[in-house]
Amino acid sequence: MIYIYDGTWNGFLTAVHHYYYDRENITxxxxxxxxxxxxxxxxREITADIDKAKAVENAIRVKISYESLDNILRxxxxxxxxxxxxxxxxxxxxxxxxxxxxxxxxxxxVLDVLIPARKVKSESHLMLxxxxxxxxxxxxxxxxxxxxxNIITFIAPHFKERFADQNWVxxxxxxxxxxxxxxxxxxxxxxxxxxxxxRHADELKFQSLWKNYFKHIAIKSRINPKLQKQFIPKRYWxxxxxxx
Amino acid sequence: xxxxxxxxxxxxxxxxxxxxxxxxxxxNNKNGVGNSHAxxxxxxxxxxxxxxxxxxxxxxxxxxxxCVYCVNRSSNDVPRASFTADEVIDLTMxxxxxxxxxxxxxxSAVLKNPSYTMELMLNIVRRLRNDHRFxxxxxxxxxxxxxxxxxxxxxxxxxxxSVNIELPSDKGLEVLAPxxxxxxxxxxxxxxxxxxxxxxDEQKIYKRANFxxxxxxxxxxxxxxxxxxxxxxxxxxxxxxxxxxxxALYSNFNxxxxxxxxxxxxxxxxxxxxxxxxxxxxxHRLYQADWLLRFYGFYADELLSKSxxxxxxxxxxxxxxxxxxxxxxxxxxNSVDYEMLLRVPGIGVKSAQRIIKARRVGKLNFDxxxxxxxxxxxxxxxxxxxxxxxxxxxxxxHIVKESLISAKLLPQSKKSVPGQMSLLSELxxxxxxxxxxxxxxxxxxxxxxxxxxxxxxxxxxxxLISDIHx
Numbered sequence: 035m036i037y038i039y040d041g042t043w044n045g046f047l048t049a050v051h052h053y054y055y056d057r058e059n060i061t062x063x064x065x066x067x068x069x070x071x072x073x074x075x076x077x078r079e080i081t082a083d084i085d086k087a088k089a090v091e092n093a094i095r096v097k098i099s100y101e102s103l104d105n106i107l108r109x110x111x112x113x114x115x116x117x118x119x120x121x122x123x124x125x126x127x128x129x130x131x132x133x134x135x136x137x138x139x140x141x142x143x144v145l146d147v148l149i150p151a152r153k154v155k156s157e158s159h160l161m162l163x164x165x166x167x168x169x170x171x172x173x174x175x176x177x178x179x180x181x182x183x184n185i186i187t188f189i190a191p192h193f194k195e196r197f198a199d200q201n202w203v204x205x206x207x208x209x210x211x212x213x214x215x216x217x218x219x220x221x222x223x224x225x226x227x228x229x230x231x232x233r234h235a236d237e238l239k240f241q242s243l244w245k246n247y248f249k250h251i252a253i254k255s256r257i258n259p260k261l262q263k264q265f266i267p268k269r270y271w272x273x274x275x276x277x278x
Numbered sequence: 279x280x281x282x283x284x285x286x287x288x289x290x291x292x293x294x295x296x297x298x299x300x301x302x303x304x305x306n307n308k309n310g311v312g313n314s315h316a317x318x319x320x321x322x323x324x325x326x327x328x329x330x331x332x333x334x335x336x337x338x339x340x341x342x343x344x345c346v347y348c349v350n351r352s353s354n355d356v357p358r359a360s361f362t363a364d365e366v367i368d369l370t371m372x373x374x375x376x377x378x379x380x381x382x383x384x385x386s387a388v389l390k391n392p393s394y395t396m397e398l399m400l401n402i403v404r405r406l407r408n409d410h411r412f413x414x415x416x417x418x419x420x421x422x423x424x425x426x427x428x429x430x431x432x433x434x435x436x437x438x439x440s441v442n443i444e445l446p447s448d449k450g451l452e453v454l455a456p457x458x459x460x461x462x463x464x465x466x467x468x469x470x471x472x473x474x475x476x477x478x479d480e481q482k483i484y485k486r487a488n489f490x491x492x493x494x495x496x497x498x499x500x501x502x503x504x505x506x507x508x509x510x511x512x513x514x515x516x517x518x519x520x521x522x523x524x525x526a527l528y529s530n531f532n533x534x535x536x537x538x539x540x541x542x543x544x545x546x547x548x549x550x551x552x553x554x555x556x557x558x559x560x561x562h563r564l565y566q567a568d569w570l571l572r573f574y575g576f577y578a579d580e581l582l583s584k585s586x587x588x589x590x591x592x593x594x595x596x597x598x599x600x601x602x603x604x605x606x607x608x609x610x611x612n613s614v615d616y617e618m619l620l621r622v623p624g625i626g627v628k629s630a631q632r633i634i635k636a637r638r639v640g641k642l643n644f645d646x647x648x649x650x651x652x653x654x655x656x657x658x659x660x661x662x663x664x665x666x667x668x669x670x671x672x673x674x675x676h677i678v679k680e681s682l683i684s685a686k687l688l689p690q691s692k693k694s695v696p697g698q699m700s701l702l703s704e705l706x707x708x709x710x711x712x713x714x715x716x717x718x719x720x721x722x723x724x725x726x727x728x729x730x731x732x733x734x735x736x737x738x739x740x741x742l743i744s745d746i747h748x
Contacts, residue, residue: 134639136635137635137636137638137639138636138639138640139632139635139636139646139649139650140636140642140643140645140646140647140649140650141646141649142649145649159319162319163319163320163321163322163331163377163380164321164322165377166376166377166378167375167376167377168376169375169376172730172733174730174733175375175376177377193377195307195313196307196311196312196313197311197375197377198307198309198310198311199309199310199311199411200311200375201733203729212729214729214732214733216732216733221732225729227729228729229730231730236372240372240373240376242282243281243282243285243369243373244373244376244378246282246285246286246289247285247286247289247333248322248324248330249286250285250286250289250290250293251289251293251324251328251330251334252293252324252325252326252328253293253294253326253328253542254326255542255543255555255556256326256327256328256540256542256556256558257325257326258325258326258327259325259327260327261323261326261327262323262324262325262326262327264327265320265323265327265329266322266323274322275376275378276322276378277322
């Protein structure tokens, strides 16, 4: 049996709930967004249920630990293929042994969740630095991003605190996902941001000042592109004002 | 001269200052713009691979001094420029709001006299904090010889202050920086460290009297501490004396960081060494040793001695130390204490902490260690796991040395590069995840063309996607 869920966090947790309560033998949990069914396997479609999802979330927090919940969440949003079963196996082990699981740093089942979680953490941290806002003509700061993992929920709170007095949008163009902030509230949702306004009249001036600064700050006798690429891999350069 | 050219000149003039860090202090946003994270954030990496976190500029490069090693010396024929206060503020605010930078690092050549320069700088930081409600990171250079009161006042507005010690010995200073005797450099450092201690004591008293600690935060003096920088390779000083100096600075002046900058030959002068390439490997070794002093519990005397005053170019200082102390190894991973664990080559702070955590719940074997992130190619020579040795284990000094050298000669991985990356884990562990629970993605994919209306309608309370006219 293969469970198909709608691709959301709540949908996934609902599938975990069904696994425990329906006692079916499952071989995989797959997102409807990426699944291509075949004729041999048996499928069951799981409808997201917020109460069931909250119950599972709560059980992880109480029976395992907050740290585990945090790692599972990050692992889920890594969007790495196969993560659903890694998480399920982790939860199964966690329910058996409790918070001890957080210390088992050399065990494969644990690492299957921990390594994607670390990737999400490090990309989130990198993005706090390399995200670039452009000022639009209607005084909204707009930042397009294309992260490897689905990190918008992890980074948006940082910008809400830091740029509390300005309007901004963070737009994950790969996933059609955006965080909007209007100096009071923030929402994060899947949305298609059409008709993005033109740039503010001053925007290009500051971009060229920044590019000029960036060019001058490097010491010629120490040029080291390999090192630079290690820190910001090339796939991020397109969104980087000073590099595009 | 327009702003574009000025920025080029004054960034050029500031780039030999190494410090880029924006870490060490945390400042909250109080109805303005900006805050700072204890762990620091790098915003980009320049073409030389150095992290850029702050807008690092000189207020002016029109210097009255003539220090031989410095590009801004008065006798050097370079274009000169000075920013106005408004220009610095405008650049800082606009760069910050676009998330280019974590804050401002303002330094300056000495214009007219030290106090005059300090006053100009003080004016800028005061206006940033008071008029523009800027709570991002500010690192300010203290100008040696400036009035003490100016330095004290500036310290109340900034996160970090630094005085560059420039050269590791008095003799070097005498020859290369005749206007800056070491005493004059140490005086403001001493003053800043005293003020930090005094301010901390006052805070304690204040805290005891009032339980509301958030009130006290506003009045912290240089909350992210002070740092300094010295140039390596412009004078004949040995690594030992440099490291001893750093050790003394850390213990006597409570410095947060000592930065080392490989001497970059920008000028020719008979008093300067004739080199073509900056001594980057030597700089790298000094940073490695500096890390060992600050995070690994090593002393300078353990790493170098009078008979062995310079670092081994082939081996990093920790591996070099371990080779000279083979009699202390192998250690048993499942029982050795944390301090000794840190001394094993191939085990860093992160993996040592993971080992301590993991062995509480079960005995570890080599496979576990590998998964934890231990570099067994190196560590394998110095450890046992449940009494067993690693496949390449040998007690022969020459074999171990050979294999350590072939394992890694030059900095390659992120870990070995000095900078802020090492702090990354701190931030991650403390989490940016606060308040996550109400931020989960809304469940079903939505489509909205009228997203801009979100910015026009004043809203109270939590807004749902359905409120904004799908």
